[in-house]
Amino acid sequence: MSLKKFSISFLKEHEIRYFINNNNEYASFECLICYKKANLHLETTKWECSYCKTVGDIESLIKLCETKLKQHERTIEIFYNPRKEKNEVNYHLKKLILKSKGTEFEKELLKIQNKIERLLEELIPKRAT
Numbered sequence: 001m002s003l004k005k006f007s008i009s010f011l012k013e014h015e016i017r018y019f020i021n022n023n024n025e026y027a028s029f030e031c032l033i034c035y036k037k038a039n040l041h042l043e044t045t046k047w048e049c050s051y052c053k054t055v056g057d058i059e060s061l062i063k064l065c066e067t068k069l070k071q072h073e074r075t076i077e078i079f080y081n082p083r084k085e086k087n088e089v090n091y092h093l094k095k096l097i098l099k100s101k102g103t104e105f106e107k108e109l110l111k112i113q114n115k116i117e118r119l120l121e122e123l124i125p126k127r128a129t
């Protein structure tokens, strides 16, 4: 796998928002530090965020991603918010349903979505109004 392909599949796999620039040389992606636009050179994998001035290569990006993930898991443990989790489950399900449009999985996923929605309505206490 070329570095270019690897970089792109890395961004995809980690659900980092990105787009390839017109010249096909750079990918702009959401900086993992400041969440603004950073640029990744697809051949060299060197990247730079012009906002928070962080620089690195694909290896540092992978490490950064792992650290973030660990931090994220820790945060979930401490601040488990059922409503937020419900929204995230819905979000990921919707994404799956969109991807499965027209395939054999679409109906099953819609069924699961309805069932999960009902179940969560039963389980999660209503917000006091």
Ligand SMILES: [Zn+2]
Pocket: 031, 032, 033, 034, 035, 036, 038, 049, 050, 051, 052, 053, 054
């Ligand atoms: Zn940044």
